[in-house]
Amino acid sequence: MIERRDVYQAIADPIRRMIIQKLSGGALNIGQIVEDSGITRQGIAKHLKVLNECGMITLTQKGREQFCEARLDQLDEVVDWVNQSRKLWGQRFEKLDKFLAGTKKL
Amino acid sequence: MIERRDVYQAIADPIRRMIIQKLSGGALNIGQIVEDSGITRQGIAKHLKVLNECGMITLTQKGREQFCEARLDQLDEVVDWVNQSRKLWGQRFEKLDKFLAGTKKL
DNA sequence: TATAAATACAACCATTTGGTTGTGCAAGTT
DNA sequence: AACTTGCACAACCAAATGGTTGTATTTATA
Numbered sequence: 001m002i003e004r005r006d007v008y009q010a011i012a013d014p015i016r017r018m019i020i021q022k023l024s025g026g027a028l029n030i031g032q033i034v035e036d037s038g039i040t041r042q043g044i045a046k047h048l049k050v051l052n053e054c055g056m057i058t059l060t061q062k063g064r065e066q067f068c069e070a071r072l073d074q075l076d077e078v079v080d081w082v083n084q085s086r087k088l089w090g091q092r093f094e095k096l097d098k099f100l101a102g103t104k105k106l
Numbered sequence: 107m108i109e110r111r112d113v114y115q116a117i118a119d120p121i122r123r124m125i126i127q128k129l130s131g132g133a134l135n136i137g138q139i140v141e142d143s144g145i146t147r148q149g150i151a152k153h154l155k156v157l158n159e160c161g162m163i164t165l166t167q168k169g170r171e172q173f174c175e176a177r178l179d180q181l182d183e184v185v186d187w188v189n190q191s192r193k194l195w196g197q198r199f200e201k202l203d204k205f206l207a208g209t210k211k212l
Numbered sequence: 213t214a215t216a217a218a219t220a221c222a223a224c225c226a227t228t229t230g231g232t233t234g235t236g237c238a239a240g241t242t
Numbered sequence: 243a244a245c246t247t248g249c250a251c252a253a254c255c256a257a258a259t260g261g262t263t264g265t266a267t268t269t270a271t272a
Contacts, residue, residue: 001230001257004120012118013260014110017187024194031218043261045220050259064218064269072195075188081123082181088130089178107227107260119230137248149231151250156229170239170248 007074010054015039016047020056023070030066113180116160121145122153126162129176136172 011017019033030048034041048068051057056074060067117123125139136154140147154174157163162180166173 003258008118008120008123011184011187012114014114015260017114021191021194024191024198026198029218039260040262041219042221042263046260066219070191070195072192075191078117079185079188081117082185085127085130085176085178085181088127089176092130092132109228121230135248145230146232147249148233148251152230172249 005050005053007054007056007077010051010056010074011078013047013050015044016051016056019044019047019051019068020070020072023057023068024072027060027067027069030068033068111156111159113160113162113183116157116162116180117184119153119156121150122157122162125150125153125157125174126176126178129163129174130178133166133173133175136174139174 011020015037018037022028022033030041030044033048034044037044048057048059052059054074056071058069058071060069117126121143124143128134128139136147136150139154140150143150154163154165158165160180162177164175164177166175
């Protein structure tokens, strides 16, 4: 129950996924992210804090506005993990196959 | 704050990811999953409950043992979502490019 | 200068999460 | 029959999560 701050945590929440999708279209300020989100600005701010701590977004002050940009490269870790699991899954009968091949030879 | 049960939630916890990785090598019973996990059987049982509710594993009773099998196809949703975000990211300047191309023609 | 806009910060709250211990029970084993 | 193994269920707990409201601060605008 340690406060985990990683990409998996970042995309675990539907609102945070929505934010990432919005930002995938280009940088936005907080007000634009709040639009049609269904929750308050303060709620969004908390999600942005999490996303920032996870390295999923970068924030840039510009006058009185704060611009948010997505760091989609962070998502590579997730895809890599999925692919690794799939690879293991594909190999799960290899040991057995090898064993059977071995017994045949005997 | 509704109790969300989806793939994103399933992979959000490091222990659950460890379970999925273990099961990627083939089906296991609960005792085998508990081995070297660092937490109690009951703790693992709770994670398995979550994974089951997310559709990430299937459970099969076999005598007094319960066999767990991973359902890795569920991870497709995550990869699809990531790819969609990346696609948007790739297209984020297209509008601007089109606009510029348009002005050139004039 | 007064006002509006964009945001930050703090306190508060209910629910979820992720773990524990303790108990009980069914299925194999000796 | 007695014991061991594998597991389910319940109660309990601290901390994290995901939201709210309320207040203050800075920046731009009329």
